[in-house]
Amino acid sequence: MSKSKKRIFLTVVAAASIAGTSLANAAISDEPIQPIEAVKIKNPALVELGKKLYFDPRLSKSGFISCNSCHNLSMGGTDNIKTSIGHNWHQGPINSPTVLNSSMNLAQFWDGRAADLKAQAGGPIDNPGEMGFTHELAVSVLQSIPAYVAEFKKSFGSDKVTIDEVTTAIAAFEETLVTPNSRFDKWLKGDKKALSADEIAGYTLFKESGCVACHNGPAVGGNSYQKMGVVEPYKTTNKAEGRSGVTGKDADRFNFKVPTLRNVELTYPYFHDGEAATLKDAVNTMARVQLGKKFTDKENAKIVAFLKTLTGDQPSFMLPILPPSSDSTPRPQPFSK
């Protein structure tokens, strides 16, 4: 590890330790990764509304694409495609990050251009290359559906649906999408049989090699921006430049939000360009361009074994049944230009 990397690593570990310290659980506080706790749902009616909206393709121009299309809760909250398919089969510019545990991110999108889940939720709806709609039209669709109007009224007290309410409800649902009880978390909490020797060895390598400098905290990432290509430039045909587009600073070029590694077994392919098809590839590339290291195949396999212990309980709920459109609901326009 370089001197500067080591400094970052130790600072982060120390900060994490302080944040996590409790008299009751000194073992956990020694680790740079903390367990995820199950969410207590405060407003079930709002979450139910948000769940329906999350699954409703009528928020897109085509009537075909919902939040769940690219952040599929059957598939780790991703689409498992390099870059997503949008309206009119538009090829997306960047890999769809997982929605699982996304409430723990310091900001949303790879470049952090949305402050929180609520700010994020409106983005794809009116992105011409994603859902291809407008906020006004999405709201007019919902406003025309009596069962939706009743649910909005229940949660917000008004007969008039607004985009602010729509994104509030979607965010409330997304905040419930946490994945506790991974084997790693069980191990963190004291069940020493939850991990195999190889998995523990992988975790040790993960810490000692410096991966944990960026991938730490409960989400094992999501809490900082880092340059993709610290030690060696990262070569890609993908045009995304990351954080500089938000800050306007040249120094932020190729800085991206560090992705969470929770459920990383499910969220392939990896990186903002989706170019790493497997965890093996991803670990090798990260070692090379971020740490200037080369793991042996055995070391790589141990780290991958550790990473697979980060898969937690997946969202568990009934498939939502959507209220039908009314005669006055604007119809989808999948093929109009």
Add this chain to the structure above:
Amino acid sequence: MSKSKKRIFLTVVAAASIAGTSLANAAISDEPIQPIEAVKIKNPALVELGKKLYFDPRLSKSGFISCNSCHNLSMGGTDNIKTSIGHNWHQGPINSPTVLNSSMNLAQFWDGRAADLKAQAGGPIDNPGEMGFTHELAVSVLQSIPAYVAEFKKSFGSDKVTIDEVTTAIAAFEETLVTPNSRFDKWLKGDKKALSADEIAGYTLFKESGCVACHNGPAVGGNSYQKMGVVEPYKTTNKAEGRSGVTGKDADRFNFKVPTLRNVELTYPYFHDGEAATLKDAVNTMARVQLGKKFTDKENAKIVAFLKTLTGDQPSFMLPILPPSSDSTPRPQPFSK
């Protein structure tokens, strides 16, 4: 009603009455529509496997389109689009029929070209304008996923996945997608308060006007082919010619399978071309081209009120969580030509 229509009507009503007769429930047997009964699941492991496959977009070339994309179980088992969106945003030639209660159809697809659900399930997978894949590639994807291989072995006893097993499992799941307990069925079973006076009046009109000649039996349709445009040619820009493509007989041109009216409130837009946006439109067009009738607005509203009583219990199950791809799983090719 014309003499020939009346003959069909009476024959069907008589046949349905005989089929439904039981000493215990003479009231039901007098009606040309019979209640739907809940399905008893015989092979839960097979149904669970089929459910996963139904929701798995990895059965498509793009990794984006699953059975559920066009037969969305959150939306009445349809996509609520005139004609579906397929691979590369291909505009489908015909409206996606509902999968709900489809096990009751005399055959599958609008033209009946598949004998049963199993024969149907393979169709979209290798249709270039739908899922755009091949059976061989779909099987190779599943074969590469250890958790799927284990489930196939549990149900079929072999380590080798076949397309025959894939479609058997999907069909087994689809057979569970029945929708009992509609208000109409409650009324049929003797709960005379289950329907309003207008709804009963609508049902009476539905019977007396001749709608029931084709829309009868437990699925309120799905059990015969009929010409679209009996009394007056049906005008459409849609090129589908229906049954003649299967039989080769010119007399079968524009003959289509009569769609089920179960859950018709949810399965808009209507007809093989999806050109009727609302039930009001659909009832008016059917009256004109099939029966040579014109309903008053009040009559139409009563029939529509009756049709909305046919919405039954929607499928109720946990969102399936799909097993992740392995390192050797062929990756989706959404944008390759």
